[in-house]
Structures are given as C-alpha cells and as structure tokens.
Amino acid sequence: GAGVSQSPSNKVTEKGKDVELRCDPISGHTALYWYRQRLGQGLEFLIYFQGNSAPDKSGLPSDRFSAERTGESVSTLTIQRTQQEDSAVYLCASSRDLGDEQYFGPGTRLTVT
C-alpha cells in the first residue's frame, strides 16, 4: 500500500515568510509525528497526534511552530515568520497505534534565505 507522503518535497522561502508543510499518513494509522532533521544532527521530535486526543506539543521549539491534524488523516505543520535556523528537513511519521513502528515519509527540505 501507499506509504507516508509529504509535500512539497522542497521549499525555499525568504526569512520572515510563513510556510505550510503537509503530511498524508498511511491510511488507518492513528498516530502521527513530526520531526526535524537539521544538517549534521539527528531527528528532533516536534509534535505528536494520537487519534482525537489533544496533541503533544512538547517538542515544538517556539510559538512560531504549530500543527493541526484533521481527524486521523492529513496533518499540516506551519512555521510563521521563518528564520534561517528553521532550515532543515521536516519529516512526518505515522504508526498504527501508540508504540507501534513508525513509518517515515521522505521529508520536506526547507531552506530559509
């Protein structure tokens, strides 16, 4: 079946602009995660959605970052007033349920100029 998809695959934006990144999880997966991978760094957890529960936002680095998820489907990560340090690959993952294997999408490569 289809894996996790993300769009756009690449995004170049000017400092100060807002960006929206989209994630389509595997159908039927109740849990969805966003991670950030900066150059030379490991993946950093950002936010987690489980079913209809309130999301866990404990990894978001600042209030410029927010995310939404519609039911158990698409999620959007929004970064407002982008800064150069936001340049990274943003990866989305989904899992069937809490604690199950996470399947990653290919990521969105964000470059802030």
Place this chain on the structure above:
Amino acid sequence: QKEVEQDPGPLSVPEGAIVSLNCTYSNSAFQYFMWYRQYSRKGPELLMYTYSSGNKEDGRFTAQVDKSSKYISLFIRDSQPSDSATYLCATPMTLNQAGTALIFGKGTTLSVSS
C-alpha cells in the same frame, strides 16, 4: 550531554568488510533500542530493534545492547555498496500524554566502495 550520542563519521569501508556502528545513551531507564537506515533524500526506515541486553541477528545484521555500559552496536557483515547510507540509533521516550516519540542519535554516514 545528549541522551543518545553517536559518532557521525563518515565511515568508509571496502566491500566485504565488517562494519561496526555504535551509540551510547545516558538514561538507564531506556529499555528498547532501534536502528534506522536512511538513504540520501529519503526518510528513515526501521532496520532492527532490540529489547534489553544481548544480541539480535537478522541476516547480515546484528544488533547488540550492553546495558551495563549503556552501549548499543550494529554490526554489518559482508558489507555491500547498497549498505551505503546513514545509520541512526534511536530509543523511545515517554511523552507527557503517555504517547511515545523517538530520541535519535546524530547518525553515522557509511560508504561501502566496490
């Protein structure tokens, strides 16, 4: 100190070599460890996981956990050019609302030459 430390390399070996990839962790409460493989411009994919101490083997890959020294290893036997990728170790962390997310090492970039 980061919770999971990993030497980023790069590591270059000839085809057929035995490769050893390693991570250390700081929290003795961590029980469950994974190795992910990430090809260039792709998302990570789960390669192996282990629970508690000991070895786990899957084909040419062996994962090893030494809890006494908080050390985890991935060995690749008879390495192939197709093994060229970044290898990330990871462990689950409990989130505030009882969910889990993964803590990753920086990843080690491996290049296997033919």
